[in-house]
Amino acid sequence: MSRPRVLILGGTAEARRLADVLAAEAPHLHVTTSLAGRVANPATPAGEIRLGGFGGPEALAAWLVAHRVDVLVDATHPFAATISAHAARAAAVAGVELFALRRPGWPADPRDRRHPARSLADAAALLPVLGARRVFLTVGRQGLAAFAGSELDGTHFLVRTVDPPAPPLPRDVRVLLDRGPYTVEGETALLLGHRVDVVVTKDSGGAATAAKLTAARELGLPVVVVERPPSPEGVPEVPDVRGALARLGLSPAAADTCP
Numbered sequence: 001m002s003r004p005r006v007l008i009l010g011g012t013a014e015a016r017r018l019a020d021v022l023a024a025e026a027p028h029l030h031v032t033t034s035l036a037g038r039v040a041n042p043a044t045p046a047g048e049i050r051l052g053g054f055g056g057p058e059a060l061a062a063w064l065v066a067h068r069v070d071v072l073v074d075a076t077h078p079f080a081a082t083i084s085a086h087a088a089r090a091a092a093v094a095g096v097e098l099f100a101l102r103r104p105g106w107p108a109d110p111r112d113r114r115h116p117a118r119s120l121a122d123a124a125a126l127l128p129v130l131g132a133r134r135v136f137l138t139v140g141r142q143g144l145a146a147f148a149g150s151e152l153d154g155t156h157f158l159v160r161t162v163d164p165p166a167p168p169l170p171r172d173v174r175v176l177l178d179r180g181p182y183t184v185e186g187e188t189a190l191l192l193g194h195r196v197d198v199v200v201t202k203d204s205g206g207a208a209t210a211a212k213l214t215a216a217r218e219l220g221l222p223v224v225v226v227e228r229p230p231s232p233e234g235v236p237e238v239p240d241v242r243g244a245l246a247r248l249g250l251s252p253a254a255a256d257t258c259p
Helices: 013-025 057-066 081-094 120-129 141-147 184-193 211-219 241-247
Strands: 005-009 030-035 048-051 071-074 097-101 113-117 134-138 156-161 172-177 198-202 222-226
Touching: 005 013, 013 030, 013 097, 013 241, 057 081, 071 081, 081 097, 097 241, 113 120, 120 141, 120 198, 120 222, 134 141, 141 156, 184 211, 198 211, 211 222
Parallel strands: 005 030, 005 071, 030 048, 071 097, 113 222, 134 156, 134 198, 156 172, 198 222
Antiparallel strands: none
16 A cells, blocks of 8 residues: 655745654655755755746646645745645645645734835835835845835845845845844844844744844834735645644644654
8 A cells, every 4th residue: 555645845944844753753654845946055854855846736736646646735935925826726636635834924012113014015115104224124035126126225225035136136235145043132233233224024924033023123123024925715724833743644742752
């Protein structure tokens, strides 16, 4: 009898953790993690790895059928709206069970000076309103074009990404290449050292990059938070690895006991 097959659409810490736990605690499952390959040196999980995109929902559906996948887990970044939509379409076409492992967004604190934005363009439009002159921009290397408009000339941007970004970039920009997790002490020093007056981020959630919000709160800085795109309709979601294990019929406690 063949082992049940699970395909994890990965690229997040939660995806890596789920694959690691399944490799250790569920050897009866055949687990493959798919990585889009957009990060130069991704942290790889345990188990089988597939690199590169699928070429659209129809190609993904064909892959699911050809590889006899039983469960598809969408554990991509909360802002990876296109692949999530493709996963929903492909699972429906292939008749494969699908659920999303989606970490919650960052909860608001009454002390926050939070300004919601529906898109990167809306976030950029808010900066002149806030009187921003020195902006800490952490929206990923593929979203920087929204901040390259002439209306933001005179604004200095401190951009932090994992890999070097490609143009177009803001006119006055300094790029820091770094990968979390970060500490409140480190983020506070960064904001003070660069005289940042506004922080811009996506509502990615997770502990690895949350320290910048705490640092901004303690310094009284406004934070522009880009809201998440809507999830595909009808796709069940779980907030963490424990929930994913339960969906797969395994004990959630395995997430706590697995090193």
